[in-house]
Amino acid sequence: ETGVTQSPTHLIKTRGQQVTLRCSSQSGHNTVSWYQQALGQGPQFIFQYYREEENGRGNFPPRFSGLQFPNYSSELNVNALELDDSALYLCASSLREGTGELFFGEGSRLTVL
């Protein structure tokens, strides 16, 4: 069973740039969620994708967008980066019919200078 994998693990961007983060779901999982974890905080829900459509969104602006592909892998895109976007971005996969248990990747640590 392949777990959730994310890339890149670390990256540095400057304010105003755009970034794309990638995630491969655990095999058999049909739902992908993205969370932002700022330093010293718990993860915050960004959005969730099911059947290639956004299924729900947290309190994040439209410059945070995503995609889910037919193989259930996913991308998180952030435009017009701001300093406060510096965080660990966590991808999690799950089963829509499940109990809400999430299986997390190792995360992508984004630093915005």
Add this chain to the structure above:
Amino acid sequence: AQSVTQLGSHVSVSEGALVLLRCNYSSSVPPYLFWYVQYPNQGLQLLLKYTSAATLVKGINGFEAEFKKSETSFHLTKPSAHMSDAAEYFCAVTERVNSGGSNYKLTFGKGTLLTVNP
């Protein structure tokens, strides 16, 4: 919206001592509840989960938690701390992504950093 409160952002115990990490949630309807552990520079790993079965839930690495509906609590315990338990611990509760839908998201507490002293 759900909320999760973890009392104590930092808990320090001696090796071999009892570990108690506190979690209270806001829901009036018994939700699904989880404890996750995060080691430095890593993602979150599931420790245990409550899904409406037994109220005392056993997890990995000797951890357990008890769901108490009357107290809206789900505290995490371990009888004897080990140095390898040093990590950050997050309590989380499920919440529907959209009302009427069947997809869930997790709402997390702010975390409790556990340090274990030799």
